[in-house]
Amino acid sequence: MGRYENKFAIYQLKKDEDGDNRRFMNFDWHQKKGFTPNIEDYDLIYIGELPSVIRNMNRTLEQIYEKFNLDHPSDYRGYSLSVSDVVAINR
Numbered sequence: 001m002g003r004y005e006n007k008f009a010i011y012q013l014k015k016d017e018d019g020d021n022r023r024f025m026n027f028d029w030h031q032k033k034g035f036t037p038n039i040e041d042y043d044l045i046y047i048g049e050l051p052s053v054i055r056n057m058n059r060t061l062e063q064i065y066e067k068f069n070l071d072h073p074s075d076y077r078g079y080s081l082s083v084s085d086v087v088a089i090n091r
Contacts, residue, residue, distance in 0.1 A: 006091055007049060
């Protein structure tokens with residue numbers, strides 16, 4: 001773990017025809033179409049720091065969602081978060 005402790009990562013579907021067709025579709029849609037989540041379909045877009053103390057993980061995830069929809073960090077190169085994205089947490 002080491003350097004990735006207390007971090008979050010944002011993964012977004014690759015920018016190709018398959019990803020473009022599936023982007024912005026929720027998990028239920030993917031399941032109905034027979035798609036299974038596969039890490040090879042995603043690009044790692046961003047790694048950020050988690051707060052040192054998390055009292056409410058749901059609120060922390062909401063804050064990440066808000067940040068990456070309303071006020072992108074200057075080094076963020078993805079699109080606003082969507083239902084097809086993956087936010088991984090490592091505490």
